[in-house]
Amino acid sequence: MAAMPATAPTVDPFLDQVLARHGADASALVQILRDAQARDGWLPPATITYLAARLGVPRARVEGVAGFYAFLYTSPAGRYRVLFADNVVERMAGSEALRERLCTSLWIERGKVSEDGLVSVDTTSCTGMSDQPPSLLVNGRAIAGLDERRVDEIAELVREQVPLDAWPAALFAIDDNVRRRDVLLASDLAPGEALRASIARGQDEALERAGNERSWRERMPALPQGPALTLEEIKHSNLRGRGGAGFMTGLKWEACRTAPGPVRHVVCNADEGEPGTFKDRVLLARHADLVIEGMTVCAYVVGASSGFLYLRAEYEHLLPGLRETLARRRGAGLLGARIAGVPGFDFDIAIHVGAGAYVCGEESALIESLEGKRGIPRNRPPYPVTHGYRQQPTVVNNVETFCAAALVAARGGDWFRSIGTPRSAGTKVLSVAGDCARPGLYEYPFGVTVREVLADCGARDPQAVQVSGPSGICIGAAEFDRRLGFEDLPTAGAFTIFDGSRDMFEVARGYAHFFAHESCGFCTPCRVGTTLLCNAMDKVAEGKGSRHDLARIERLNRLLQASSHCGLGHTACNPVLDTMKRFRPAYERRLCSTQFEPAFDLDGALARARAMTGRDDAGAHLLDESPGAAEAERAR
């Protein structure tokens, strides 16, 4: 056996501090790596070796986690790392030209670090700013509403090496753009109101009943009825998860509550990454109390003692406000020990910041990430309600779901189910973006038609709407009378509008690249299939596509539907299939007339040989027999 490199790590006080902050616990690895990266702007190999040694885990495991997340860097970056948000809405608003402008102005190539190590400019997935595009992140801080003037200002600040904290605060201003409020966005619930209502339910003697379930009774002998009765309200309300799948929230809570085990967790999924959505940004910025209140009600119902708010890295700018809210609520006795004076009701929340991985919005991948691992969706069953965080019963709900749950706890299930439609109770907050006069948040009772939303936001000549982002459905003008709700068009909130001038093929191609970028790579069909889909779409875009390629995309879709490990793979082909069905001419006009064209360019493959031999005459080219090529040859 070869000798191990005896790198008895010398003491690194900075990294030791980072480790101490997280209890030198390998299950906090994602947080540890995020903090460790703050020093150098990336994770040098020696840092990874050091952390692995101190954590007592194989180095390769740490490197594997670092290599998984887009915002953990294993190669050096500029001291200013600029990442332009890259989704279709950002591009429609001119992000590509602005990115080029910044690159030119700083004399750098996109994706490369400047020679002096000062700056790099690249792209990242949607950052939740589609209501005020184009936008970017500089060292994790968001700047929205970009125009040429702002880009030039940023270039100047970078050139002058002004520390980020000294940049004009106006640059970092983010608008809320709340355009239509209903029960949730207009809520004036006081902190603790929903909790007190939940606890009061148990004090109502008329409702006093025996047979409250095991877990809570054991922990809290007094007032045993509150949790069970609040659960009844949640179930009665017909509240369904707002993350898209629409699972009944009451059933989820009940399953966690009755699952065996002494320790339970409540997790708020604030990892919204669907391109075009931004509702959680505003909910967490302006309604943080409501979110936390919902989590605390959930903890009361299921008997959880620990909570996590999994915040997507792109929303790091919300951290100070969230921390302040948590601290204030602890001070008010609404978090911590003996919440609201109830003995045994102990619950607190830690914020876990993600590191750039859309797939972590899938609840079991999110839990893996919470445990400091690569964000790979688990095999299910078992589900998180019985085997979640640390294999213990865990409720994972969307930000908006917790808000709605708090409202239900305060105002009752009857009130809630009277809003919306029979199978879709309550309201839905939509992230309206794209081609409209007034992008922003619109809250409607479920059952609203697409046409109403389009009228309210001032959409001119809408050609298509992507409902619920690329994993949702793309509909055309003929379907604008369809209704949002689980009966017809389920949605997690994204509502992206395309007017008649937009090329729906390019829209779909952008979404195909998004899925390939965000595939976790665990299973073969999604890992390879999403890349093959991109290649096929690129081939069509280059004018080399044929009907054969479109047929192959349909085959690919069937395979991904049948064999992918999680929803990302199941839905990866949707934007392409939807647009192929509804906007076929956008595809047809790009096709070659032939049944098949190879993606491989034989003559192009000889370019290197030509360069090496210094030849570029006709004899150094392969004869292309297509009519266009013959003409080009004559012109040469």
Added chain:
Amino acid sequence: MSGRESFLLDGTPVPFAPGETVMQAALAAGHYIPHLCYHRDFKPHGSCKVCTVRAGGQTVASCTLPAQPGLEVESATPELEDNRRTLVQMLFVEGNHFCPSCEKSGNCLLQAVAYELGVLSADLDHLFPSRPIDASHPDLLLDFNRCILCELCVRASAEVDGKGVFALSGRGIGKHLIVNAESGRLVDTAIAATDKAVDVCPVGVILRKRVGFAVPIGRRRFDVAPVSAQAKGDAPRPPREKERR
């Protein structure tokens, strides 16, 4: 076997022991379900998806599907076989596989499964990734070009060898095998040629040096009998045999 509960695999009753998955029970009864990342010595994780079957109205990886009494499982249907062919083709185009010059030829599970499924060409466009080999170790060679990311070496090195020599990094199509060393080279890890991780590689990534052709092509495992005829060899070991190991 009487008295044991059973499920139906393509209409044939297959008995199973409590806790067994559909794959394990099928193999134990001599029924072959094509697979790559499943191995009898390790907990199934279901990443290659080649073993996907239809059961209870859903398509699901059979290696992680718990066997249940009366469950009706379809495996050898034209649709499922077609999906398997495409998955195997995906693995071929994802890496750089040149069977005629590969010293694992005849012992390679990917090649054997491809033959079994009647895969005659890659059909899909090759991705031609650049994956340098690692010949740093005196006794072992790593040729990443052939990696199908089954994670068997990762599991074997962690669970059996207790060394954690291998792990995966990157994500999506950039996912790749790494070794446990700051230098990134195998020679700087704790691996030994006798490790389980070396034996378990189903393809030609982890190779012992200087023994590549000790058994000539034509007399190798899958030259002798097709993989489907060797199902029992992949069946879970009886508990007693496991203890002896």
